[in-house]
Structures are given as structure tokens and as C-alpha cells.
Amino acid sequence: MAKDPVSAPGSGPRHxxxxxxxxxxxxxxRGRPRLFGHHAGARRVREVVEACPQLGIKYLTIFAFSTENWKRTQVEVAGLMSLFRRYIAKETRALHARGVRVRFIGDRVRLDAKLIALMDTLEEQTRENDGVQLTIALNYGGRDEVARATRRLARDVAEGRLKPEDVDEETLPRYLDTRVLPDPDLVIRTSGEARISNFLLWQSAYSEYEFIDTLWPDFTAEELARLCQSYGSRDRRFGAVTV
Structure with missing residues (x-):
């Protein structure tokens, strides 16, 4: 599915x-263990999701756990996996009641069976919802996603479903985890770091970026609104020159 990157002048971000x-x-x-911060960050997600409709945000994609995060200590990884299970179990009813549709992207192979079952249930229960489209990147990496997409594309070529000469820049997106989503208009990174950390590498080719000093547990709906307003003032030409 081809994606139109153009946003109307002065409009806020849709994704x-x-x-x-x-x-x-x-x-x-605060003198607390790192997992205390992760729990605080999980609570912040709810506020941001609830703020999206009034800001005109239809699609929200959050980076929950990267393919590189397995390198953290066993205690932290185990704690994060437990947090994900608890978050999904606790939030399923509230997300569904607010009309949020939830999708997960990333490679599920390394995730435990209980977590995968909870993910499947949440996706299924919210499948018909037409409110905010929340995508959670879990065990996700941009390079890994492109590699997996390329393998699927190569299989289709090998089995005669796709001709090599028909492969162009509109073809690969149909094999990505995000194939049903528009590309992000705005990518925000909290905490003062100015790097993209292997997140949505293909999809963010023409995204606007905001690197802010706020640590994620301190991020508010008001700050999101300010960033959306700033986005609306940008002149997005996508390589073209306006006369």
C-alpha cells in the first residue's frame, strides 16, 4: 500500500x-531501582493515549522494548517482561472501553508464551475499535524488521509470486510489520539523547524529529500538545521546492 507523506500546512501530526x-x-x-522507573513510565502511557484524540493524533506508536534491550541485566529484562504482562492484563479493559485499537510489532520468537497469549488477546479484543490506533513495539528493531521483511519478499520472488523487476521502494513496505499503518509524521525521543536507536528506520525517512530533555516518566500531555503545535508550524516540503 503506497503511503502519502504529505500533511496539510499548519496541521498537527496524524501519527x-x-x-x-x-x-x-x-x-x-530518586534512589530507587531502575524497574521503579519502568513502572512509572508504564503509567505515563495511559495519559498520553488519552490525550491523543483531542490533539488529532489517530496513530500512536511507542517503543517499549528493543531487540538490543536483551543485553540488559537478567533482573531488569525479567522485570520488564513481568511488567508487560501486568500492563496488558490490567489495561485491556480500559483500552477497549476507550475504543483504542492495539497492535504489536516486532519479533515474538523470544517472548514467553504467556506474554504472547496476552498480546494476541488484546489485539483480538480491540480489533474492531476505530479510536486511537496504538502500536506497541516489543522486541522490535528497525534493522531486524527490514531483514525479516526482505526474507518474506525474497520468498515470494523465489516462489514466483513477485517478479524481481517489479520490486521498488513501494514494495518493501508491504512486507514490514507496519504495513497497515501510515508513516509517522513526528518522532519524539525523551531523556536528552539525540539518536533514533534503530526505531522505524524505513518508516521515518521523512518524519520530523523532536529530541527533548524530559525523562519519560515526567512527560505530560501538555508537553505532547506543545510538540504537536510546533510540528504544525513546520514547512514540510519532502525534497520539493515551493515557489
């Missing part, structure tokens, strides 16, 4: 993607 960074530092600054 916002967030790299939720700074949970560990937030906790350590």
Missing part, C-alpha cells in the same frame, strides 16, 4: 511515534 527513554535515570535520581 506520532515515541522513543520512551529515561525511565532508569528517573528512578536512579
Amino acid at each position: 506520532v511515534a515515541i522513543i520512551m527513554d529515561g525511565n532508569g535515570r528517573w528512578a536512579q535520581a
Whole structure:
């Protein structure tokens, strides 16, 4: 499905993607373990999701756990997996009641069976909802996603469903985890770090970026509104020159 990157002049972002960074530092600054910060960050997600409709945000994609995060300590990884299970079990009813549709992107192979079952249930229960489209990137990496998409594309070529000469820049997106989503208009990274950390590499080619100092547990709906307003003032030409 071809994606139109153009946003109307002065409009806010339709699709916002967030790299939720700074949970560990937030906790350590308070003399608490890193997992305390992750729990605080999970509570912040609800406020942001609830703010989306009034800001005109139809799609929200959040980076929950990367393919690189497995390198963290076993205690932190186990704690995060437990947090994901608890968050999904606790939030399913509220998300459904608010009309939120939830999708997960990423490779599920390394995730435990209980977590996968909860993910499947949440996706199924919210499948018909037409409110905010919440996408949670879990065990996700942009390079890994492109590699998996390329393997699927190569299989279709090998089995005669796709001709090599028909492969262009509109073809690969049909094999990505995000194939049913528009590309993000705005990507936000909290915590003062100015890097994209392997997040939505293909999809964010023409996204606007905001790198802010706020640690994720301190991020508010008001700050999201300010960033959306700033986005609306940008002149997005996508390589073209306006006369």
C-alpha cells in the first residue's frame, strides 16, 4: 500500500511515534531501582493515549522494548517482561472501553508464551475499535524488521509470486510489520539523547524529529500538545521546492 507523506500546512501530526527513554535515570535520581522507573513510565502511557484524540493524533506508536534491550541485566529484562504482562492484563479493559485499537510489532520468537497469549488477546479484543490506533513495539528493531521483511519478499520472488523487476521502494513496505499503518509524521525521543536507536528506520525517512530533555516518566500531555503545535508550524516540503 503506497503511503502519502504529505500533511496539510499548519496541521498537527496524524501519527506520532515515541522513543520512551529515561525511565532508569528517573528512578536512579530518586534512589530507587531502575524497574521503579519502568513502572512509572508504564503509567505515563495511559495519559498520553488519552490525550491523543483531542490533539488529532489517530496513530500512536511507542517503543517499549528493543531487540538490543536483551543485553540488559537478567533482573531488569525479567522485570520488564513481568511488567508487560501486568500492563496488558490490567489495561485491556480500559483500552477497549476507550475504543483504542492495539497492535504489536516486532519479533515474538523470544517472548514467553504467556506474554504472547496476552498480546494476541488484546489485539483480538480491540480489533474492531476505530479510536486511537496504538502500536506497541516489543522486541522490535528497525534493522531486524527490514531483514525479516526482505526474507518474506525474497520468498515470494523465489516462489514466483513477485517478479524481481517489479520490486521498488513501494514494495518493501508491504512486507514490514507496519504495513497497515501510515508513516509517522513526528518522532519524539525523551531523556536528552539525540539518536533514533534503530526505531522505524524505513518508516521515518521523512518524519520530523523532536529530541527533548524530559525523562519519560515526567512527560505530560501538555508537553505532547506543545510538540504537536510546533510540528504544525513546520514547512514540510519532502525534497520539493515551493515557489
